[in-house]
Amino acid sequence: MKPVVPSAELAIIVGTEPLPRTEVTKKMWEYIKANDLQDPIDRRNINVDDKLRPIFGKDQVNMFEMTEIVSQHLSSN
Numbered sequence: 001m002k003p004v005v006p007s008a009e010l011a012i013i014v015g016t017e018p019l020p021r022t023e024v025t026k027k028m029w030e031y032i033k034a035n036d037l038q039d040p041i042d043r044r045n046i047n048v049d050d051k052l053r054p055i056f057g058k059d060q061v062n063m064f065e066m067t068e069i070v071s072q073h074l075s076s077n
Contacts, residue, residue: 007073009054021074028070 003018039045
């Protein structure tokens with residue numbers, strides 16, 4: 001896949017280097033799991049912390065809207 005460049009907000013989570021979308025998603029899930037941000041009742045929901053709030057703009061997102069929102073923080077170089 002063609003590498004994409006993360007926004008400054010997203011780079012805090014995935015790094016500043018261009019990388020494929022699949023790697024962006026992988027790194028996002030690594031961060032979410034490492035920080036125990038999945039909702040304990042409904043694991044499809046992600047509880048947003050201070051690092052994710054500038055990306056998502058709200059306190060909770062579901063895994064389906066996460067992909068759409070993260071795509072808005074990626075640009076092709």
